[in-house]
Amino acid sequence: MTRSNTPDSEQPADGRVMFELLNEVGIIAQLSRSMLESRLEDGLTMHHFTALNHLVRLGDGCTPKDMAKAFQVPKTSMSHTLAGLEKRRLVRLVPNPEDGRGKRVILTEAGRAQRERSIEALAPDISALLPKLGAEEALAILPTLRKLRALLDRSRDS
Amino acid sequence: MTRSNTPDSEQPADGRVMFELLNEVGIIAQLSRSMLESRLEDGLTMHHFTALNHLVRLGDGCTPKDMAKAFQVPKTSMSHTLAGLEKRRLVRLVPNPEDGRGKRVILTEAGRAQRERSIEALAPDISALLPKLGAEEALAILPTLRKLRALLDRSRDS
């Protein structure tokens, strides 16, 4: 009485949509990450790039802890990413004068330059995607995605 | 002439939307994965679960290669995932009678049962999300996500 090779279609209807949504999201994240990463030089990862980008956009002097929270990764992972950036001389980690336990992340000129080059390297792929997907469609789903992210964010805290 | 601490707002407008979209997607993938994974027993990962789920839904007897393609992961990663499932006696890997190079992945009864239990463990979180996000909104963004996934899929092949 083997049931092998008998596909099974029943599903709890409700979870179905959400499950598929998360599934698509997961695959998109994976594909886009590897696509973009292949454009970065010197073995930089997307984590490296997004960290640099964060520092340029929000101004440097952030603490590693804040960045870990901003990117929703464990502090040990952020520590590893920042160590990689420091090894490449793209940031410097200096003691935080306002808190003896903490540090501050300072962009170097090389880091700022690297972020510029990285943006130029990524821009073609990213901009090429927009018209294919449809600018309107892209804009249309953004609020829902933000909402979902916020939901997951909150449910993690509790 | 340091520019440190001077946030920077200029952006190449076009890539802006797409970049943020991929950014949200990446964080959602990460948060949902870690949320769901924490519900699985015995150190099962989402990869393990989705592999089991795939086998139940599409019928077992798939080849590892097909599964790697379905999940868009390198074959060595799929190999690792399947090895984990086999070690837990949730699948068996048997030689493929139709192709001496290949194998077939066979679900065991324990694997089928584990998939049932996992679904029950995940369902509450997933179903709870749907009403909070709004069933209509969720349904509305699904086609666009599928389209984006297909786009990235295609651009990987070439």
Place this chain on the structure above:
DNA sequence: CTTGTATAGTACGAAATCGTACTATATAGT
């Protein structure tokens, strides 16, 4: 000022991810 608790970061190790190189089998061209 001392003591207890919370927080920032590091050290370390286990597991996951994935690229490269390799083996075995399949398939096409001659």
Place this chain on the structure above:
DNA sequence: ACTATATAGTACGATTTCGTACTATACAAG
């Protein structure tokens, strides 16, 4: 049949991810 090329999977190692335990500092209560 023979050779060349392509494919499925494994072996192995480098790197990433991240949990646990630890150190050092902050801060609040008394």
